[in-house]
Amino acid sequence: MRYTGTDIETTVNQFSISYSDEGPDHAPVIILIHGFPFNKSMWNKQMEVLIESNRVIAYDIRGHGNSDAGTEDFSIELFVSDLLGLMDALKIKTAMLCGLSMGGYIALNAVQNFPKRFNALILCDTNCAADTPEAKEKRMLTIESIEKYGVEPYANEMLKNLFAPESFVTNKEKITVLKEMIMETKVQSLSKTLIALSKRKETCSSLHKISIPVLIMVGREDKITTPVAAQLMQKNIKGSILNIIEHASHLSNIENSYEFNDQLLKFVSSVNQQPDQQTGRDRLVSEVYHSRKISQYEKSVKDLNTKILKITMTIKDHYPELSKYLDEMPVTVPSEKDPEVTLNLLKEYYESLHSMLNKYKVDYPEIQE
Numbered sequence: 001m002r003y004t005g006t007d008i009e010t011t012v013n014q015f016s017i018s019y020s021d022e023g024p025d026h027a028p029v030i031i032l033i034h035g036f037p038f039n040k041s042m043w044n045k046q047m048e049v050l051i052e053s054n055r056v057i058a059y060d061i062r063g064h065g066n067s068d069a070g071t072e073d074f075s076i077e078l079f080v081s082d083l084l085g086l087m088d089a090l091k092i093k094t095a096m097l098c099g100l101s102m103g104g105y106i107a108l109n110a111v112q113n114f115p116k117r118f119n120a121l122i123l124c125d126t127n128c129a130a131d132t133p134e135a136k137e138k139r140m141l142t143i144e145s146i147e148k149y150g151v152e153p154y155a156n157e158m159l160k161n162l163f164a165p166e167s168f169v170t171n172k173e174k175i176t177v178l179k180e181m182i183m184e185t186k187v188q189s190l191s192k193t194l195i196a197l198s199k200r201k202e203t204c205s206s207l208h209k210i211s212i213p214v215l216i217m218v219g220r221e222d223k224i225t226t227p228v229a230a231q232l233m234q235k236n237i238k239g240s241i242l243n244i245i246e247h248a249s250h251l252s253n254i255e256n257s258y259e260f261n262d263q264l265l266k267f268v269s270s271v272n273q274q275p276d277q278q279t280g281r282d283r284l285v286s287e288v289y290h291s292r293k294i295s296q297y298e299k300s301v302k303d304l305n306t307k308i309l310k311i312t313m314t315i316k317d318h319y320p321e322l323s324k325y326l327d328e329m330p331v332t333v334p335s336e337k338d339p340e341v342t343l344n345l346l347k348e349y350y351e352s353l354h355s356m357l358n359k360y361k362v363d364y365p366e367i368q369e
Contacts, residue, residue, distance in 0.1 A: 022047060028271075029094070030098060032057065034058070034060070036101060057092075063188075121210065125222050130200055130202040139194045169308070219250060219256075221249040
């Protein structure tokens with residue numbers, strides 16, 4: 001019997017694992033694997049768009065979210081064993097895998113070692129290389145710091161590297177949610193996972209053996225797993241597709257969910273599409289057209305937010321006497337909680353900032369940036 005919903009629990013490899021399972025019963029299966037140190041809720045925006053035509057499962061890796069840690073030392077191989085155990089428990093023979101960052105390490109390892117269990121692969125902000133000696137040492141120092149100073153300083157420092165600079169203005173609410181995820185992860189799980197990541201084996205040398213469809217996505221500003229690393233994987237996986245997500249860093253599915261979802265939907269639809277079903281093709285065309293419209297809108301919003309960020313930082317850095325007026329402008333930057341805010345309002349806000357700054361420069365020409 002299949003249970004649907006969120007935060008369902010089952011026992012895998014002698015520990016309790018928490019997962020969400022939504023979408024039609026007999027639809028193609030997609031399994032989403034989150035990054036470190038987050039949980040399955042980081043995939044909420046993707047689940048929303050995928051569940052209409054797919055059975056979508058997102059789960060908490062052991063020691064994260066609502067899954068127990070178990071008693072064993074963590075390793076990528078153990079995480080893969082948990083994944084396969086969950087698939088067996090849910091009676092899933094084959095599935096499409098989508099992993100971000102650490103989730104990508106798990107997905108790559110699983111596909112390379114158990115190729116018959118997977119029919120497509122989506123790699124997001126991840127890479128195939130093992131840790132360098134310097135990276136391993138940094139992880140060990142991070143463990144020492146967490147144990148000495150607690151999780152919050154680690155969370156604050158980590159977030160600086162996870163998000164593009166503009167996100168600290170345009171995605172404040174999302175950053176707050178991600179920080180809460182980190183803070184809720186137990187110190188022991190953080191330490192055991194960091195050790196597992198430091199010991200992971202490279203998978204680059206086996207990329208050429210992957211024969212299923214592969215989509216690779218990476219944030220344009222990702223400094224942790226860079227676009228160069230993504231290009232290396234794309235070059236070595238025959239027939240793979242690479243998409244670089246604009247206005248995003250290491251968490252591209254959250255920072256620019258519209259563009260991310262646009263590429264995700266097109267790839268998933270192409271994998272699932274049956275050539276002899278005209279209805280399926282018509283629906284695919286409709287979905288792609290709609291997602292492209294949304295993606296273009298989101299791109300316009302992101303471009304404007306980038307301009308707003310730039311002019312705001314110019315005012316704060318070079319004209320601090322004007323900073324007091326930033327909160328008094330007639331229009332505010334939009335948030336997900338305010339659906340009434342439109343692209344036109346963003347334009348008006350940017351133009352009002354631009355006008356204020358230009359007027360000030362004319363009135364006080366002696367002040368230079």
